Amino acid sequence: MLKSTIDKICFKGFEFYVKRDDLLGEINGNKARKLAFYSSKTYTKHQRFISYGGIQSNAMAALSFFCFQRNIKFIFICKKIPSYLKENPCGNYALALKNKTEIIETDDNLKEYALSLCNKDDIFIEQGVANLNAEQGYKELASEIKEQSLELNLEFDIFLPSGTGTSAAFLAKHSQFKVFTCACVGDEDYLKKQILELMQDYDFKNLQILQKNQKYHFGKPYKEIYQLYKELKQECSIEFDLLYDMIGLSVALKRKWEKPLLYIHQGGILGNASMLQRYAFKGFK
Numbered sequence: 111m112l113k114s115t116i117d118k119i120c121f122k123g124f125e126f127y128v129k130r131d132d133l134l135g136e137i138n139g140n141k142a143r144k145l146a147f148y149s150s151k152t153y154t155k156h157q158r159f160i161s162y163g164g165i166q167s168n169a170m171a172a173l174s175f176f177c178f179q180r181n182i183k184f185i186f187i188c189k190k191i192p193s194y195l196k197e198n199p200c201g202n203y204a205l206a207l208k209n210k211t212e213i214i215e216t217d218d219n220l221k222e223y224a225l226s227l228c229n230k231d232d233i234f235i236e237q238g239v240a241n242l243n244a245e246q247g248y249k250e251l252a253s254e255i256k257e258q259s260l261e262l263n264l265e266f267d268i269f270l271p272s273g274t275g276t277s278a279a280f281l282a283k284h285s286q287f288k289v290f291t292c293a294c295v296g297d298e299d300y301l302k303k304q305i306l307e308l309m310q311d312y313d314f315k316n317l318q319i320l321q322k323n324q325k326y327h328f329g330k331p332y333k334e335i336y337q338l339y340k341e342l343k344q345e346c347s348i349e350f351d352l353l354y355d356m357i358g359l360s361v362a363l364k365r366k367w368e369k370p371l372l373y374i375h376q377g378g379i380l381g382n383a384s385m386l387q388r389y390a391f392k393g394f395k
Contacts, residue, residue, distance in 0.1 A: 112142055139378045153182055162221055177211075189215065240273075255287070296328075335352065
């Protein structure tokens, strides 16, 4: 069973707690939780994992390591890869190559193409590991937080940022504490739609979606986001993910919380390498 520590930190006078899922190991953060179900299974040498998404996807990196560890074939479908990245692999893409991932580029619909490759015994993984099997890891996480809250004698408000909303939805379902999130891809309505596509009867009674302070286009560099990243790293000695954590923390740190805030670190900081290149290119770094 996965277990990470809870650290108390102070940033510009605001005290809060961080669940250090970034320290779980090679597979960490929300991907470690989502893959907990698959970690408990055994696989034959003929089975393959097949997934799809962006070429710097944290899910791709985690799945590549997961499969490499178990000597399982992993196939990942993506859009055309920029020639510069092919010639200069970095971040999650470089890790996937190192882990012998078969990466297939296509102009077709990624999900449909990935499904077309699946044989009977193959294991298809939705983009971002956004599937019902992810629930097991978040049930375990909710139990873990409950245990640690008793040790600390604290009741929390829990916050984690969302892509598809899978993590936040499952954690809220099993948590005794209120769970808050914000949309990092699209807006609040899009996030709610993503969750309802995963679970049609989801009631949102323990999950509150907070509005962002401004609109952010996913993957686009923003000066204030980079500034927050630098300040947190310097003052708190913790590196956060630039795509999800920074959007989430920009919301969480500006809200007044009724209870002590527990922020779930999303891990995946290997992906920062490619984002930092974008910031440098824009002149922010």
